Amino acid sequence: MLKDLKEVYESYNELFDQDITLQGWIRNHRKQKEIGFIDFNDGTCFKGVQLVYDNSLKDFEDISKLHIGSAITVVGTLIKSLREDQAFEIKVKSITLEGDCPEDYPIQPKRHTREFLREVAHLRPHTNLFGAIFRVRSVAAMAIHEYFQSHGYVYVHTPLITTTDCEGSDQMFKITTLNMNNLPILDNKVDMSKDLFGKKAYVTGTGQLHGEAYAMAYKKIYTFGPTFRTENSNTKTHANEFWMIEPEIAFCDINKLMDIEEEMLKFIVNYVLEKCPNELEFFDKFVENGLIEKLTKLVNSKFVRITHHDVVDILNKVDINWEFEPSYESDIAKEHEHYITKYFNGPVFITDWPKDIKAWYMKVNDDLKTVAAVDLEVPGAGELMGGSQREENYDKLLERINELGVDKEPIDWFCNLRKFGGCIHSGFGMGFERLLIYLTGVENIRDVIPFPRTPKNCDF
């Protein structure tokens, strides 16, 4: 009976004294004279299982020579374990070596630094830590799809290649099929009309504009895909390639938007708490003490809603020497985010930001000074989502575009959405890795992306 270990854990009570076949890898191997123990894991769940073999097997000698890291097929009987920390173990009848592993295998059963493991990114999911991180990544991705699909949203694959340059091309990768060592020149400039699309093209940093178009057809849409930034920045939170979720909702103002953000986040956290208890326990124990309590508390809390203005008031009243002085006209700094989430002891929606520090497509409030933007700050991870009500009035949108010197030609189609049955609408973006940092307690974005891309670092 060939089984995944996950299936065995789901029904081991019915399998006692039965023979099963498992295929997976040796995580650890302890041999004694007449008996041996193999920590076996097939990757289908966090927990492994202990294989026990003894010298009554004719292959005892061969089995006892198996290396850590090797791929094996094991046939054995599922029996009650004498150890208290495991519900069952496998009494081996036979083991077939499917793929050997040399003794200099980099993943040894000991503690490796995360820095070292980044250098073997192709092997690090074999460890407990990274095995757990990337399973949570998969489960959290599914949680996002389940939330939106079950709430009637349409999943839209917005394009990554774009000729729209509204974020400023210095923030976007240029893509080309031209031979860079032999570029076609016209009037002393590269003749981009010779490129595949007949003009300059980029890989995009957002699907929002295209998402808005689809929200005007389906009412509720979401995107979930890779995104690119060229920032030459080597911090714990920056990567040049990451995944984003960008929902966009018609007939939705900023208050309803906050309801959606809160409901969605609680759904995801609940989903991961339910589906990944072993992984979260591991993180709680070895990565962030109190993680499960933090997540459980979030699910049961009501998120605070406060304006940027009132946040600055709070920051100004407190007796702290801020590195960055809080101001009604400015962004709030990391230190402020940190203080505010501690102050309210939970997630905080900060609304109504000064318009000069926010994007051109956001709805200007009646005070003409602020925009209907909202950032969600969560304890420990800072800004988790950023959203806004969008400017639905064509003339006002154009005014902002002109004010900020945005190139209108490539976004003409986008502006015109306001003319054809455009309506009040709102949307937000959530960086998927930011969410994972929050869910796992792992601090560095390089450790929640399977093969991270950062400046000077594009190995594998």
Place this chain on the structure above:
Amino acid sequence: MLKDLKEVYESYNELFDQDITLQGWIRNHRKQKEIGFIDFNDGTCFKGVQLVYDNSLKDFEDISKLHIGSAITVVGTLIKSLREDQAFEIKVKSITLEGDCPEDYPIQPKRHTREFLREVAHLRPHTNLFGAIFRVRSVAAMAIHEYFQSHGYVYVHTPLITTTDCEGSDQMFKITTLNMNNLPILDNKVDMSKDLFGKKAYVTGTGQLHGEAYAMAYKKIYTFGPTFRTENSNTKTHANEFWMIEPEIAFCDINKLMDIEEEMLKFIVNYVLEKCPNELEFFDKFVENGLIEKLTKLVNSKFVRITHHDVVDILNKVDINWEFEPSYESDIAKEHEHYITKYFNGPVFITDWPKDIKAWYMKVNDDLKTVAAVDLEVPGAGELMGGSQREENYDKLLERINELGVDKEPIDWFCNLRKFGGCIHSGFGMGFERLLIYLTGVENIRDVIPFPRTPKNCDF
């Protein structure tokens, strides 16, 4: 009671004679002297609903002037319809205009050509056809996630930015942050060490190599993300950006792989048949007659499995003047694919292809002439999936790499997976748009991608 139309359709029997509020768009508007009819749709389901208003309303005149395409909020009573083709309609109490639409709105309630609608890609989901196509796209994407997640696969976000060039860089977009009008030069060549990653980088055409690494940790993984090709090709089936699904399974040979492909495809088709009956009925009526029968038949059929050699035998025996002569050493042409699926009257797995026309990482069979590759051909859409057992033997893999002149250095890590507990494994790729063409009957890839990118065409 504010409702999505989808919710109303799910429970209209309990809502008769109750007042509800809907928000959406006017698809059509017929006015008579004392009464008016609005075809209303909010995009949450394929079907719209008829709004009926009469001159007992004090706003009768204003309402009768509402334009097609406008966004409205309607309050009305849900009543039994006199028309046989609708279960209910809404007797209007009030309508609020949320966003006007001019009379030159491009999407009029008449038949538009698909070519024209491509030119208004931001508006085409407002039509019945494209509204249905992109809802099916969303539902089919969810079907894929549900299949793999419920079968214990881990979803892996493989990187799009890569420095690995194993498909040949002429097929891949180069990406750069350098100023193309002022490139740094060293020894008469562009000095790519000055670029963000310190070397040449591309956006990738596959996640397979990275997927294999993760299959060696989780046993069963899948990718689902965008993919890029630079082909300068203007056909119905080519786009420069599309989405792919690439599962990879450890301890899996080519026969088990075919089992998985067959089970997955049937799951997806069933899921869409169940969740999108109205959309499929529409396609069946207006796009491909017999579509639902085709899909139902697929779900209930057993897919044929036949070698490439035996396919060529069949093609040679039949009395047809082939444009391309069938040969044991060559690929099979579109005309052959078409014949074979008609011959077997259903989906066909073609296995054991001549090694010279297949990729370097595929397992060479004992005959040393063929590889353990498999293409799935489906009636009407041709090749839907392509997969293979992978070469798990390090030495044999290296032999193929040398034979084919593949640059080994950047894929060293990949080859080394064979050393560290590598095992028999297999995987396949499915083009998501190819699947959608099969599911909808729509023939042109430009019509199943929200904002398609093809040569000289990157508008929006």
